[in-house]
Amino acid sequence: MKKPYLKKILVLIMMLISFNSFACDCDCNGDCSFSVISNxxxxxxxxxxxxxxxxxxxxxxxxxxxxxxxMTVEIIKKHKGTESKKQIKIWGDNGILCRPYISNFEVGKYYLISPLQIKNSSDEGNKGDYDFFACWTDYLTVDFENGIAHGEYTKKKNKISLKEFENGIKK
Structure with missing residues (x-):
C-alpha cells in the first residue's frame, strides 16, 4: 500500500525539478573564476x-x-587585447542562450570584463561584437570610487583591488 504512494511522490518531485531546470544547464570543468578566464x-x-x-x-x-x-560599454582601461574601439557592444541572453541577461548590468556602473568576440553575425549578435558565457565568471562588478572588483576572482577570493589585478594580469 505504501509503494504506490511513494511512486507518486517521486514522480511529482521529478516533475517539479524538471520545471525549474535552466535552458543552459552547464557545469564548469576546472577553475572558471575570473582570474583563470581573464588570463x-x-x-x-x-x-x-x-x-x-x-x-x-x-x-x-x-x-x-x-x-x-x-549593451554598449565604454572601455575605460584595456588591460589585455587588441581591441581598438573606445566603445563595444556586448550581447546577452534571449532566454535560450548560455549567456547572462543584460539586465544584470546597470547603466552607469563599472565592470571588469573578459568577454568572447563573436565570430559570425546572427540573430544573437554581430561579428566583432562580444558576449559572455553563463558558465564562467567573465565579469566582475567594480566599485570604481574605491578601486575594488567584486565577484569570484578566484575560488577563494571574492574581491580584488584594481591595482592588484593590474599587477597580476598576464598580457
Whole structure:
C-alpha cells in the first residue's frame, strides 16, 4: 500500500525539478573564476555601461520591464587585447542562450570584463561584437570610487583591488 504512494511522490518531485531546470544547464570543468578566464581570453578591460542597445520583442519570466538584449560599454582601461574601439557592444541572453541577461548590468556602473568576440553575425549578435558565457565568471562588478572588483576572482577570493589585478594580469 505504501509503494504506490511513494511512486507518486517521486514522480511529482521529478516533475517539479524538471520545471525549474535552466535552458543552459552547464557545469564548469576546472577553475572558471575570473582570474583563470581573464588570463585565457583575448580581451580584458575595465568598462562603464553606457546604454542598453537592443531589446527583446517578448517578455522574460521574472522580469517585468522590456528585457535588454545588448549593451554598449565604454572601455575605460584595456588591460589585455587588441581591441581598438573606445566603445563595444556586448550581447546577452534571449532566454535560450548560455549567456547572462543584460539586465544584470546597470547603466552607469563599472565592470571588469573578459568577454568572447563573436565570430559570425546572427540573430544573437554581430561579428566583432562580444558576449559572455553563463558558465564562467567573465565579469566582475567594480566599485570604481574605491578601486575594488567584486565577484569570484578566484575560488577563494571574492574581491580584488584594481591595482592588484593590474599587477597580476598576464598580457
Amino acid at each position: 585565457r581570453n583575448e580581451l580584458v578591460a575595465l568598462v562603464k555601461v553606457i546604454e542598453y542597445s537592443d531589446f527583446l520583442d517578448y517578455k522574460i519570466d521574472g522580469y517585468d520591464k522590456k528585457m535588454p538584449f545588448s
